[in-house]
Amino acid sequence: MRSVIQLASVNDYVGYMVYMNKKDYKWADGTPLLPISLARYYKYGHGTYVREFHESKEIRWVPNKYAELTPGTELIPYIEKTNYFDTYEPIKCDLPSEKESRVIKQEAFDALVKPQHRMNDEISQPSHYTSGGIEPIEFIQSHNMNFEKGNVIKYVTRAGKKEGQTEVKDLKKARQYLDFLIGKLEEKEK
Known part of the structure; x- marks a missing residue:
């Protein structure tokens, strides 16, 4: 089964390049993976996909629709924990529904206002x-x-x-x- 790595943000891209460079991987043309220039990332846009070739220790870009067009392809999102740019990206989580949000707000209000709920x-x-x-x-x-x-x-x-x-x-x-x-x-x- 082929696997494709999804690099959804610039931070994910930089983190992945740093990680794979430590493992001695290079681009298919022999260029080191150091993210000195973000030109490759910006050329292919957000949600960039790459494939790892473990035998030759190289990384290759793949088109964004590669996973759709190639049956048996596993999509693996790479999420970098280190914040290389000191910027904040949206937290990836499931937000409560509007009804759940109203219930949470009401419970918080009740805890503050109603005496029987006070600490x-x-x-x-x-x-x-x-x-x-x-x-x-x-x-x-x-x-x-x-x-x-x-x-x-x-x-x-x-x-x-x-x-x-x-x-x-x-x-x-x-x-x-x-x-x-x-x-x-x-x-x-x-």
């Missing part, structure tokens, strides 16, 4: 603030409460739930902010 984050969502299903800060912000009212709600809702703190200590803090608020409101009334 247990002890810094931004400590358990002593999330036990009722809603964080006090969300409630406070949704009702546009001032500092004192917000802290009263915060300390009352977390009372007895924070590690190392007693319920009494949190309730005293809530009372302190309630006293500040009452004093502030009484000043306004005068």
